[in-house]
Amino acid sequence: MRMSDGVEWGVHVCVLLASLPDDAALPAAKLAEYHGVPAAYLAKHLQALAGAGVLCTVKGAKGGYRLAKPPAEITALEIVEAIDGDEPAFRCAEIRRRGPTAQPAREYTKVCGIHHAFTKADEAWRAELARTTVADLFMGVLNDVPRPALEKAARWLQESAR
Amino acid sequence: MRMSDGVEWGVHVCVLLASLPDDAALPAAKLAEYHGVPAAYLAKHLQALAGAGVLCTVKGAKGGYRLAKPPAEITALEIVEAIDGDEPAFRCAEIRRRGPTAQPAREYTKVCGIHHAFTKADEAWRAELARTTVADLFMGVLNDVPRPALEKAARWLQESAR
Numbered sequence: 001m002r003m004s005d006g007v008e009w010g011v012h013v014c015v016l017l018a019s020l021p022d023d024a025a026l027p028a029a030k031l032a033e034y035h036g037v038p039a040a041y042l043a044k045h046l047q048a049l050a051g052a053g054v055l056c057t058v059k060g061a062k063g064g065y066r067l068a069k070p071p072a073e074i075t076a077l078e079i080v081e082a083i084d085g086d087e088p089a090f091r092c093a094e095i096r097r098r099g100p101t102a103q104p105a106r107e108y109t110k111v112c113g114i115h116h117a118f119t120k121a122d123e124a125w126r127a128e129l130a131r132t133t134v135a136d137l138f139m140g141v142l143n144d145v146p147r148p149a150l151e152k153a154a155r156w157l158q159e160s161a162r
Numbered sequence: 163m164r165m166s167d168g169v170e171w172g173v174h175v176c177v178l179l180a181s182l183p184d185d186a187a188l189p190a191a192k193l194a195e196y197h198g199v200p201a202a203y204l205a206k207h208l209q210a211l212a213g214a215g216v217l218c219t220v221k222g223a224k225g226g227y228r229l230a231k232p233p234a235e236i237t238a239l240e241i242v243e244a245i246d247g248d249e250p251a252f253r254c255a256e257i258r259r260r261g262p263t264a265q266p267a268r269e270y271t272k273v274c275g276i277h278h279a280f281t282k283a284d285e286a287w288r289a290e291l292a293r294t295t296v297a298d299l300f301m302g303v304l305n306d307v308p309r310p311a312l313e314k315a316a317r318w319l320q321e322s323a324r
Contacts, residue, residue: 005253011276012257036260076279089251089287091167095174096307098198101314113302114173117238121290125251128283140275145258152263 006045006083009037011137013046014054014079018071018138019153024161025057025064034156045083052082062162071138077129089125090118168207168245171199173299175208176216176241180233180300181315186323187219187226196318207245214244224324233300239291251287252280 013031020026028046032039046065049055056068067074092115097108142150175193182188190208194201208227211217218230229236254277259270304312 002249002253003251005255007252008254008257008276015276034261034263035257036264037257076283087164089165090169091165092170093167095170095197095199096303096311099196100318101196101307101311102198103308103311107308107310109308110306113306114170114177114299116302116306117294117299118291121238121287121294124290125283125287128286129280132279132283137276137279140278141258144272144275144278145263146265146269146271148269149258149263149265156262 003080003084006041006048007080009035009042010045010049010079010083011076013042013049013065014067014071014074014134015137015141016153017055017065017067018134019157020066020161025062025066026161027064030160031065034153034160049079049082052078054078054082058162064162067134070135072133072135074134075130076132076134076137077126079134080129088119088122090115090122092118165242165246168203168210169242171197171204172207172211172241172245173238175204175211175227176229176233176236176296177299177303178315179217179227179229180296181319182228182323187224187228188323189226192322193227196315196322210244211241214240216240216244220324226324229296232297234295234297236296237292238294238296238299239288241296242291250281250284252277252284254280 012035016031016034017026028043029039031046032042035042046055050057050065053068054074055065058064058066092112094112096112097103097105174197178193178196179188190205191201193208194204197204208217212219212227215230216236217227220226220228254274256274258274259265259267
């Protein structure tokens with residue numbers, strides 16, 4: 001079970017944008033430069049995040065992307081679902097209805113217990129990501145990134161943010 | 163984030179095999195017939211489950227597959243990992259080390275907080291599947307499958323098990 005690599009990009013973008021002053025934005029090209037990822041691929045994910053109401057676009061000469069809500073109100077789950085979709089991880093094709101024991105569909109009135117068990121695991125995963133906010137992740141990054149990288153980031157943001 | 167459809171097949175196979183008497187087995191072709199899935203694809207997953215110690219093969223005229231352990235000792239997580247691998251769902255390419263703030267690798271002494279948050283979600287998912295056994299799932303299926311399907315299954319097993 002794997003998520004797309006766009007999830008890592010999307011989360012890092014949101015955490016970087018959480019460090020901007022309220023009225024500032026970063027253009028897509030600068031976000032790609034900062035994260036060292038291909039601008040064309042990142043653009044697709046930025047649009048998905050904007051479509052999901054996680055980011056918003058600022059038009060004009062000072063244009064770019066910024067968070068659409070305060071960092072404490074954006075969850076990791078929102079970012080994952082914007083980029084990777086919200087389909088359950090378990091693919092249930094209802095194979096219990098096939099083969100020599102098959103009954104008419106109307107007879108299967110109860111959810112398959114196997115499907116139910118996997119849904120519970122999915123819910124545990126989602127619940128964990130739903131209680132993790134961009135504000136939490138931002139505080140984590142302040143703590144785990146090497147100090148010289150933080151200092152370079154601060155200077156880069158001063159030069160690049162609009 | 164999606165699992166392969168082989169996971170559904172693998173779990174259903176294990177639950178069906180849990181209903182066999184201790185010394186009985188079912189050939190791969192019968193397992194494919196029961197679940198209405200392509201024999202060639204199912205064979206690949208049966209081999210993966212045998213390789214992981216979830217199933218074992220019985221040789222000879224009465225040969226086939228059976229559970230390698232009691233159903234209460236096989237977890238849903240073992241089946242998932244046998245079929246879908248045990249890689250974490252979150253793909254971390256350490257993009258924090260790229261771009262204009264990059265530092266030498268040795269400077270990144272702490273795990274990225276973003277990676278850590280996703281690992282916690284992964285662990286919640288795994289923990290849920292690790293506490294669900296094939297015995298639990300078997301009891302669930304007895305409860306959720308229509309009664310006529312259960313009766314047909316009992317007759318089919320009597321004719322097909324070796």
